[in-house]
Amino acid sequence: VIKILRHFVNPSLLQTRTALCVRENLRTHSFSTFLCLFFLALVGRFTMKAQDQSRSDSLFTPKDSLIAYDTLKIRFIPAMGSLLGSIDSTSMFHRSQFIWTDAKYFGDLVWRAPGFFLRELGEAGKPNQLNAFGVENAGIAILLDGRPMNDPVTGTYNLYEIPLEFIEQVEILDKSEGILLGGGTTKTSLNFVTRQYNAIRPMTKIRYVQASPENILTDGLFTQNLARGANLTLGFQRHVSNGRYRNASLDSWNVRARVRYNVSDRLNISLMEFYTKTINGMNGGVDLSAPTPVFDNVSATVKDTASERMKRHDLTLSMIAHVFEDSLSITQLSLYYSSLENEYNEESTTFQNLRTSFFRGIRFSQMF
DSSP states (O other): OHHHHTTTSOHHHHHHHHHHHHHHTTTSOHHHHHHHHHHHHHHHHSOOOOOOTTOOOTTTSOOOTTSOOOSSOOOOOOOTTOSSSSOOTTSTTBHHHHTTSSOSSGGGTGGGSTTEEEEOOSSTTOOOEEEETTBOGGGEEEEETTEEOSOTTTOOOOGGGSOGGGEEEEEEEEHHHHHHHTTSSOSEEEEEEEOOOOOSSOEEEEEEEEETTTEEEEEEEEEEEEETTEEEEEEEEEEEEOOSSTTOOEEEEEEEEEEEEEEETTEEEEEEEEEEEEEEEEOOOBOTTSSSOSSOTTTOOBOSOEEEEEEEEEEEEEEEEOOSSOTTOOEEEEEEEEEEEEEEEETTTTEEEEEEEEEEEEEEEEOO
């Protein structure tokens, strides 16, 4: 036993303490002697010091090795823009579930939700008709981080204009939740919670999707922390398509920018600019009376050719805070402003219509 213990303690110290222990235990059982030797070996291995409780200096106060001391407290507060106050990573509409799919926009995923039906025109990027529980587009509130996105004149919104790379989670609110949290105008609301970043190192991401007929979608993202608690996120999406028939082309741009400053672990502030510009070609369908082939995409004759140009700015100042001690009691405040410009041109009748509109508002919520 002594030979084994020599590998762990000072040999001279071990011999001295062993001699003392052996002299005091000559008449005891051999097992007790072994316990004495083992105890002395532990004393020689670990130094024991008396603690001076009167000194509060951290240099003299040993820290618990089982506790992870955070010298830089995390200031990031999640779930900014969420109407439910939390992010559910198990939801079918969480980014971890759909980001690796071949979906180009949320319309390719909405069929998973019971009660939803989407009718498209067969052309990428064109305005579609979403139906939720028997209610069509104008009766469905589209929200981005809790702020409304529906056109104030038509009441509709094109889901192609919200990039998938910008989404953290899509919250579906129906019945009483849709009425209370969606603005009180409808019983169905879709809230697109944007993804917030806290990237110490710079991150860049490119997403590229190509499909027929000549449909290309490109999305780029860059994010990095500028300072402790301050993050900059820049992104763009371009969606282009020639369309199946003449005058059905699409050229859509989306540019997004956000500066988020985490003041403390109880207050975070975000300023976001969401810019969209779309040039959309339209026609009245194939002319069946024309002698050209109906199903030939190139030579088929279309009627009532027109085009639509849309441009909008959406500016949002958001805040999330823990005003009360309860961590589940979340306070959120949003100030938003939107300006829309829509121009419609019809070539056959030289008809032109330019419409501009804007809206602004304040949204406050307190979770108890």
